[in-house]
Amino acid sequence: MQTVFKRTPTLKDCPTHYCPGCGHGIAHRLLAEVIDELDIRGRTIGIAPVGCAVLAYNYLDVDMVEVAHGRAPAVATGMKRTNPGRIIFSYQGDGDLAAIGTGEIIHAAHRGEQITVIFINNAVFGMTGGQMAPTTLLGQVTATTQKGRSATDQGYPLQISELLAVLPGATYIERCALSGPARVRDAKKAIKHAFQLQLDGAEGLSLVELLSPCPTYWRMKPAEAMQWIETEMTKHFPLGRLKG
Ligand SMILES: Cc1ncc(C[n+]2csc(CCOP(=O)(O)OP(=O)(O)O)c2C)c(N)n1
Numbered sequence: 074m075q076t077v078f079k080r081t082p083t084l085k086d087c088p089t090h091y092c093p094g095c096g097h098g099i100a101h102r103l104l105a106e107v108i109d110e111l112d113i114r115g116r117t118i119g120i121a122p123v124g125c126a127v128l129a130y131n132y133l134d135v136d137m138v139e140v141a142h143g144r145a146p147a148v149a150t151g152m153k154r155t156n157p158g159r160i161i162f163s164y165q166g167d168g169d170l171a172a173i174g175t176g177e178i179i180h181a182a183h184r185g186e187q188i189t190v191i192f193i194n195n196a197v198f199g200m201t202g203g204q205m206a207p208t209t210l211l212g213q214v215t216a217t218t219q220k221g222r223s224a225t226d227q228g229y230p231l232q233i234s235e236l237l238a239v240l241p242g243a244t245y246i247e248r249c250a251l252s253g254p255a256r257v258r259d260a261k262k263a264i265k266h267a268f269q270l271q272l273d274g275a276e277g278l279s280l281v282e283l284l285s286p287c288p289t290y291w292r293m294k295p296a297e298a299m300q301w302i303e304t305e306m307t308k309h310f311p312l313g314r315l316k317g
């Protein structure tokens with residue numbers, strides 16, 4: 074029998090711990106493919122988050138470190154400055170990057186740190202039980218917004234990519250989605266571009282935001298979650314290149 078599709082070498086052969094339809098697995102595969110296509114496996118160091126992707130190091134066959142929630146851009150800063158020849162990336166959820174670590178990402182971008190950030194926006198704190206995140210949409214029901222998020226009580230969804238794009242130290246910011254084959258192909262191109270910039274020694278921080286399904290805490294079937302990204306999430310988080 075002829076093999077027509079196989080696992081890219083950087084993606085380890087381990088059983089998934091993600092829920093059916095979760096976007097983290099897609100994001101991991103894209104990262105692994107990009108690392109292999111750029112042939113940078115031996116010189117890449119990743120930072121795993123403390124959300125549902127806490128076990129990212131089980132999936133990706135590159136050196137990885139685990140850091141406290143939100144602190145990844147600070148640790149990445151130290152890693153890149155002491156190892157300028159390495160390719161450093163952080164992988165962070167919206168609770169991680171847009172709530173707990175808002176200060177870290179803003180200052181790392183403002184300083185123009187030469188790191189690549191993969192920002193998984195699934196509009197909830199997934200790992201801890203589906204609580205509201207800064208990126209939760211207005212009206213969205215979560216464990217902590219039982220009547221739906223209200224602007225009066227909980228504020229508006231935070232557009233972190235737009236916020237970072239105004240900083241001179243941010244070189245490249247793009248928002249993509251994991252909501253279908255064409256979108257996934259675009260996301261891979263964006264991730265590859267972000268890594269390529271660091272590989273080429275371009276100054277500044279690059280960030281790719283991925284709108285990513287969490288069917289479990291959106292209380293949807295996987296296909297509905299993909300559709301919800303297209304019809305609802307992209308209204309507030311428009312796709313495309315914001316900078317660079
Ligand atoms: C400093 C700190 N505060 C809180 C927690 C608890 N905690 C672990 S995962 C998580 C939420 C994760 O949400 P997100 O980053 O969006 O990742 P997701 O699970 O949605 O992919 C929280 C609050 C922690 N580990 N460290």
Ligand code: SF4
Pocket residue numbers: 090091092093094095096097125195199200286287288289290
């Ligand atoms: S809770 Fe959501 S983010 Fe976490 S593994 Fe399940 S689908 Fe993915």
Ligand SMILES: [Mg+2]
Pocket residue numbers: 124166167168193194195196197198199206
């Ligand atoms: Mg999240």
